[in-house]
Amino acid sequence: xxxxxxxxxxxxxxxxxxxxxxxxxxxxxxxxxxxxxxxxxxxxxxxxxxxxxxxxxxxxxxxxxxxxxxxxxxxxxxxxxxxxxxxxxxxxxxxxxxxxxxxxxxxxxxxxxxxxxxxxxxxxxxxxxxxxxxxxxxxxxxxxxxxxxxxxxxxxxxxxxxxxxxxxxxxxxxxxxxxxxxxxxxxxxxxxxxxxxxxxxxxxxxxxxxxxxxxxxxxxxxxxxxxxxxxxxxxxxxxxxxxxxxxxxxxxxxxxxxxxxxxxxxxxxxxxxxxxxxxxxxxxxxxxxxxxxxxxxxxxxxxxxxxxxxxxxxxxxxxxxxxxxxxxxxxxxxxxxxxxxxxxxxxxxxxxxxxxxxxxxxxxxxxxxxxxxxxxxxxxxxxxxxxxxxxxxxxxxxxxxxxxxxxxxxxxxxxxxxxxxxxxxxxxxxxxxxxxxxxxxxxxxxxxxxxxxxxxxxxxxxxxxxxxxxxxxxxxxxxxxxxxxxxxxxxxxxxxxxxxxxxxxxxxxxxxxxxxxx
Amino acid sequence: xxxxxxxxxxxxxxxxxxxxxxxxxxxxxxxxxxxxxxxxxxxxxxxxxxxxxxxxxxxxxxxxxxxx
Numbered sequence: 001x002x003x004x005x006x007x008x009x010x011x012x013x014x015x016x017x018x019x020x021x022x023x024x025x026x027x028x029x030x031x032x033x034x035x036x037x038x039x040x041x042x043x044x045x046x047x048x049x050x051x052x053x054x055x056x057x058x059x060x061x062x063x064x065x066x067x068x069x070x071x072x073x074x075x076x077x078x079x080x081x082x083x084x085x086x087x088x089x090x091x092x093x094x095x096x097x098x099x100x101x102x103x104x105x106x107x108x109x110x111x112x113x114x115x116x117x118x119x120x121x122x123x124x125x126x127x128x129x130x131x132x133x134x135x136x137x138x139x140x141x142x143x144x145x146x147x148x149x150x151x152x153x154x155x156x157x158x159x160x161x162x163x164x165x166x167x168x169x170x171x172x173x174x175x176x177x178x179x180x181x182x183x184x185x186x187x188x189x190x191x192x193x194x195x196x197x198x199x200x201x202x203x204x205x206x207x208x209x210x211x212x213x214x215x216x217x218x219x220x221x222x223x224x225x226x227x228x229x230x231x232x233x234x235x236x237x238x239x240x241x242x243x244x245x246x247x248x249x250x251x252x253x254x255x256x257x258x259x260x261x262x263x264x265x266x267x268x269x270x271x272x273x274x275x276x277x278x279x280x281x282x283x284x285x286x287x288x289x290x291x292x293x294x295x296x297x298x299x300x301x302x303x304x305x306x307x308x309x310x311x312x313x314x315x316x317x318x319x320x321x322x323x324x325x326x327x328x329x330x331x332x333x334x335x336x337x338x339x340x341x342x343x344x345x346x347x348x349x350x351x352x353x354x355x356x357x358x359x360x361x362x363x364x365x366x367x368x369x370x371x372x373x374x375x376x377x378x379x380x381x382x383x384x385x386x387x388x389x390x391x392x393x394x395x396x397x398x399x400x401x402x403x404x405x406x407x408x409x410x411x412x413x414x415x416x417x418x419x420x421x422x423x424x425x426x427x428x429x430x431x432x433x434x435x436x437x438x439x440x441x442x443x444x445x446x447x448x449x450x451x452x453x454x455x456x457x458x459x460x461x462x463x464x465x466x467x468x469x470x471x472x473x474x475x476x477x478x479x480x481x482x483x484x485x486x487x488x489x490x491x492x493x494x495x496x497x498x499x500x501x502x503x504x505x506x507x508x509x510x511x512x513x514x515x516x517x518x
Numbered sequence: 519x520x521x522x523x524x525x526x527x528x529x530x531x532x533x534x535x536x537x538x539x540x541x542x543x544x545x546x547x548x549x550x551x552x553x554x555x556x557x558x559x560x561x562x563x564x565x566x567x568x569x570x571x572x573x574x575x576x577x578x579x580x581x582x583x584x585x586x
Contacts, residue, residue, distance in 0.1 A: 033540035040548055085543040112545055433542035492534060 010284035012320050016420040017239075017279055022430065022460065023495055030430045030460045037432060041081030056114045057084075078454060086436030087113040089451055092443075095122060097140045098131040100471035102448060123446070127476050129466045130450035134307040134423050135394045136471030137338030137378045143386065144338065144377040148370040155369035163355075167366035175372050179343050182313065182379055184323035187352075188345035191360045192367045194302060194332030195221040197342030200359040202298070203229040205328065206267050211251050213244060213295075214269040217277060222269050222300060231267075232257070238277070241285045244268070248293040266295035272304030272315035272331075276457055276465070278418020278426050280304070283315055287325045298328040306336025307423050312382045312395040318421070336382075339374040341367050394470040398423060401468045401477060408481050413494035417463070425466040426452075427484075427493075434491055435462050441490065445483040 096103040161167035179188040202225030236243040309317030382391035415428040
């Protein structure tokens with residue numbers, strides 16, 4: 001089936017996004033695997049209950065046995081019996097800067113992952129395909145580090161107050177002006193934590209009587225902020241503009257549920273790049289819909305700022321749109337700038353309102369000065385204001401790395417989700433045993449990857465997620481690709497049947513049928 | 519050695535079986551339990567097939583009037 005989008009010239013470049021369907025045999029075998037694990041989980045729980053085996057996880061105390069059970073739901077069952085068995089693929093301790101190569105402390109477990117001990121050896125030079133280091137600013141030498149060290153010796157590390165009381169440094173003012181200039185908006189405000197930016201500011205923008213239209217796969221921080229605000233939340237299918245338009249039409253026509261009054265505000269929550277799927281939001285269509293139905297748009301550019309666009313200014317730059325069309329531009333400094341924290345940009349009245357009414361501004365400690373300086377230096381580098389072309393070279397290197405890596409993986413026959421231009425590359429694994437096996441085999445070959453399983457993804461669609469970086473050289477990528485190829489053959493991960501159904505973005509004509517499946 | 523490469527092939531197939539049935543994640547005694555139950559069920563099925571196959575084939579041939 002070809003999905004045709006009559007975009008009326010909204011897109012200036014081809015939008016290639018594909019999510020290959022799960023092969024039926026693989027889905028059945030995945031369920032078989034989960035069935036076996038569930039049966040053995042029940043057996044182990046039975047043995048723990050009847051004291052045949054020592055119980056090593058948390059249980060209620062004897063006095064609490066008659067109260068409502070705390071650990072009987074599915075999540076705790078999954079945690080005890082499935083997650084614990086392959087727990088060594090997560091929370092791995094690293095002991096160097098998370099650049100293109102990282103050092104890791106080796107650990108072993110003698111009781112099947114209930115406890116770990118360190119052998120004392122440090123595994124050096126692991127190729128890091130898991131850190132959100134898109135432009136390679138996680139470095140321990142270079143201009144950013146020197147500037148941050150100078151500011152650390154000048155201001156110290158702690159701020160000891162909130163923004164509203166005594167924590168408003170001149171560095172923060174300088175950073176906010178720079179962020180506003182970088183994004184192309186009137187004004188911006190920065191916060192110490194990216195998650196808190198979303199969860200504490202959405203309640204300040206919307207309240208009861210407002211409507212939030214949020215994408216199916218939005219991040220936990222957006223979901224938390226939406227729920228805390230008390231507004232009505234409606235979900236539209238992931239990146240599906242027909243679903244969003246239907247919801248907008250219903251909202252305008254029918255109004256609030258019982259009283260039929262018009263909604264006070266309609267806010268659309270989308271993300272720039274969705275980190276579990278690697279898909280990019282269809283921003284031109286969202287903006288067109290927003291203008292047609294007179295609602296507001298909140299764009300979370302956590303993964304896309306610095307990583308997309310010819311000059312690194314995010315998804316708005318990638319599509320060539322006007323930044324003033326997006327009402328609230330939010331992003332984080334954790335991913336591309338090598339620092340920590342978040343920002344919100346928009347019109348001056350909005351930001352002045354948030355300075356007084358946001359929970360983060362009033363209660364949270366402001367950003368630490370060396371972190372602020374790291375952001376200032378890296379942002380100036382990306383914009384080219386420090387006099388060199390290093391920033392532009394990094395942005396281009398990331399785009400080249402993305403295209404090359406994705407093309408090679410698809411040629412090898414893996415199922416890769418997402419848009420061709422997104423630096424987040426999910427590789428589908430599906431079966432639960434392969435999650436643990438992939439993580440361990442890649443570590444044996446000195447490559448560190450992040451594997452993701454149930455609560456973060458649907459239960460059969462577990463995946464390995466690669467995050468590319470401008471710091472990866474072509475040799476590193478080639479080594480990584482060779483190892484992934486070997487592990488793919490060893491574990492039989494090459495499920496793709498080249499049934500890519502690319503989403504067409506040109507009008508339907510008589511030659512369209514020739515581009516279907518092979 | 520042909521025996522060496524055959525052993526490697528069998529070992530790789532066993533590894534695939536462990537991955538698909540998620541026995542890879544289980545402890546050795548759990549693998550023993552599952553494998554013995556599987557072997558006993560398959561063994562019983564094969565034995566039953568061996569014992570009753572002649573009777574079943576004669577019944578089918580009788581139904582299709584190939585043999586009286």
